[in-house]
Amino acid sequence: DIQMxxxxxxxxxxVGDRVTITCRASRNINSWLAWYQQKPGKVPNxxxxxxxxxxxxxxxxxxxxxxGTEFTLTISSLQSDDFATYYCxxxxxxxxxxxxxxxxxxx
Amino acid sequence: xVQLVESGGGLVQPGRSLRLSxxxxxxxxxxxxxxxxxxxxxxxxxxxxxxxxxxxxxAYADSVKGRFTLSRDKVRxxxxxxxxxxxxxxxxxxxxxxxxxxxxxxDSWGQGTLVTVSS
Numbered sequence: 001d002i003q004m005x006x007x008x009x010x011x012x013x014x015v016g017d018r019v020t021i022t023c024r025a026s027r028n029i030n031s032w033l034a035w036y037q038q039k040p041g042k043v044p045n046x047x048x049x050x051x052x053x054x055x056x057x058x059x060x061x062x063x064x065x066x067x068g069t070e071f072t073l074t075i076s077s078l079q080s081d082d083f084a085t086y087y088c089x090x091x092x093x094x095x096x097x098x099x100x101x102x103x104x105x106x107x
Numbered sequence: 108x109v110q111l112v113e114s115g116g117g118l119v120q121p122g123r124s125l126r127l128s129x130x131x132x133x134x135x136x137x138x139x140x141x142x143x144x145x146x147x148x149x150x151x152x153x154x155x156x157x158x159x160x161x162x163x164x165x166a167y168a169d170s171v172k173g174r175f176t177l178s179r180d181k182v183r184x185x186x187x188x189x190x191x192x193x194x195x196x197x198x199x200x201x202x203x204x205x206x207x208x209x210x211x212x213x214d215s216w217g218q219g220t221l222v223t224v225s226s
Contacts, residue, residue: 001169034212036152043202043219044144044152049212087152091211094166096142096154 002026002090006099012107019075021102023088028069032092035064035073038101039084047086048073078104109133109215111203116220119193129186129203129217136160140206141179141186142213145199153199156188157206171197193224 003026013019023033031051036044046055048064051071061076075082083106088099115127131141142157155168156177165177176189186203200219207214 032211036213038152043216044213045216046212046214049207049210049214053210055214089152089154089213091206091213094157095168096157098152098154101151 001095002029002093002097004088004090004097004099006088006102008102009100010103010105012105013078014107015078015080017078017107019078019082019104021073021086021088021104023071023073023099025069025071025090029090029092031066032090033064033066033071034089034091035062036087036089037082037084038087044087075104109205111205111215111217113201113203113217113220116201116222118223118225120226121193121195121224123193124189124191125193125222127188127190127201127203127220127222129188131184131186131203131205134205134215135208136181136184139208140211142204142206143177143186143188144202144204144213144216145197146202146219147196147199150199158186190222193222195224198222198224 005024033051035048038044047062051066052064063074065072085101085103110132112130139160155171158165174192178187202219203217204213
C-alpha cells in the first residue's frame with residue numbers, strides 16, 4: 001500500500017498567516033493527490049485535486065504544489081473560516097490512502 | 108444537484124452483521140466510481156472500498172477485505188456495504204462518496220451514518 005505521511009499533525013497560526021502543510025507519498029502517485037478540509041462534526045470537503053487544481057468554489061487563497069513525491073497545501077492568508085483539519089489523499093492506486101491529518105488551530 | 112444519502116447504521120454486537128445503503132441521485136452514474144470512507148471517533152479518514160459503477164470492478168482496504176462486501180443496484184441507483192464479522196474497531200461514521208467521472212477524486216460526500224460495534 002502507498003503510505004501518505006502528512007506533517008505537521010498540529011499547527012497553531014493566526015489570522016493572516018501563511019500556512020503550509022506537507023504530504024509525502026511512499027512512491028510515485030502521478031499527481032493523483034487531493035486535499036480535503038474537515039470541520040468538527042462536518043463532512044470532508046475537497047479543496048484541491050490532481051495536486052494543484054483548485055476545486056470549483058474554493059477560495060483562491062488555497063493552492064497546491066508538488067515536487068516528486070512531496071506535496072504541499074498552502075493557505076496564503078489564513079482566515080477564521082480556515083481553522084479545521086486538513087487531509088491529503090492519494091487516488092493513484094488501490095487501496096486509496098489518506099494522510100493522518102493536520103489540525104490548524106488558533107494561536 | 109448531487110445527493111448521497113446513507114442509511115443502515117446503528118448499534119451492533121461484535122461478530123454480527125450490518126448492511127449500509129447509499130441512495131444516489133443528481134448525476135450520471137455510468138462513468139463514476141462510488142466509495143465508502145469511514146472515520147472512527149476522533150480519528151482520521153480511512154478509505155475502505157470502491158466500485159466502478161459501469162463495470163463493477165471492486166477494491167477493498169486490507170482492514171475490511173474478506174469481511175465487507177460492496178455492491179450496487181443500477182436500477183435503484185444505490186450502493187450497499189454488507190459488513191460481516193464486525194469488530195469493535197469498525198466503530199465509525201461511514202461516508203458514501205463519489206469520484207468525479209474524469210477527475211477521479213472524491214468530489215461529493217454523503218452526510219454519513221454511524222456504526223457502533225459494542226457488546
